[in-house]
Amino acid sequence: MAAGLKSISTLMAITLMASTPAGPGRKACVRAASKESKMPKLKTKSGAKKRFKITAGGHVKSAMAGKRHGMIKRTNKQIRQHRGTRVMFKADGDNIIKFFLPNG
Numbered sequence: 001m002a003a004g005l006k007s008i009s010t011l012m013a014i015t016l017m018a019s020t021p022a023g024p025g026r027k028a029c030v031r032a033a034s035k036e037s038k039m040p041k042l043k044t045k046s047g048a049k050k051r052f053k054i055t056a057g058g059h060v061k062s063a064m065a066g067k068r069h070g071m072i073k074r075t076n077k078q079i080r081q082h083r084g085t086r087v088m089f090k091a092d093g094d095n096i097i098k099f100f101l102p103n104g
Helices: 002-019 046-051 076-081 090-099
Strands: 052-054 060-063 085-087
Touching: 046 052, 060 090
Parallel strands: none
Antiparallel strands: 052 060, 060 085
8 A cells, every 4th residue: 555655645745846837047857757666577598599499480490419429320311400590399399488588
């Protein structure tokens, strides 16, 4: 209830200050109303920015796993098929967007 009274008194002060004419050489002093408190903004994880991209259709693209080391024991077919990027499954992509890329 006190917050409601504070906002009403703030609005009354703003209207009084805005209605008083500015003198010669003075600028009208208008104070901004205090904004209600909000939860902090969600930040995008910096590691996720580098690893995932969101397509126009809302799917998540990522690089193929299994190409960092140990290529000698992989077959040529495995190496060839792990080139480029892939579209993640729907459930995995939704989790990536929800937890790591909230702003897209």
